[in-house]
Amino acid sequence: GAGVSQSPRYKVAKRGQDVALRCDPISGHVSLFWYQQALGQGPEFLTYFQNEAQLDKSGLPSDRFFAERPEGSVSTLKIQRTQQEDSAVYLCASSLGGLGGDYEQYFGPGTRLTVT
Template identity: 90%
Template sequence: GAGVSQSPRYKVAKRGQDVALRCDPISGHVSLFWYQQALGQGPEFLTYFQNEAQLDKSGLPSDRFFAERPEGSVSTLKIQRTQQEDSAVYLCASSLLVNSYNSPLHFGNGTRLTVT
């Protein structure tokens, strides 16, 4: 079956614009994560959903970042009033089980956001 799909693959935004990044997880996967990967760095945790419930948003860097998963499948990460420091690759990952340490975590190819 299809893996985790993220769109768009690339996004260029002018500073101050709002952006929305989409993640289609593998069908039936309960757990969904968003990570931010800056250039030359490892992925950093942003937020976690268990079905439609956002159980952890401790990694969101500011109140400009907002994520949702209203029906427990597709998720959207929204960034308002983008800043240059938001430039990064945004990764989505999903897992079949609540305990994603025990079941494989599938990553999408990411959305590369460039803020000019």
């Protein structure tokens, strides 16, 4: 079956614009995660959904960041009033099971956001 897909793959936004990044997880995967990866760094956790419930959003860097997964499948990460420090690769991952179940995460290719 298909893996995790993300769109767009690349996004250039002018500072102050709003952007929306989409993630299509693997079908049937309960959990969905968003990460932010700066150049040369490891991914940093942003938020976690189990089905449609957002169980952990403690990694979101500011209230300009908002994520949703209304039907427990596709998720959207929205960034309002983008700033240059938001430039990064945004990775989405999904896993079959939920909390603490030793499930591996399957990552999408990421969306590279550049704010000019």
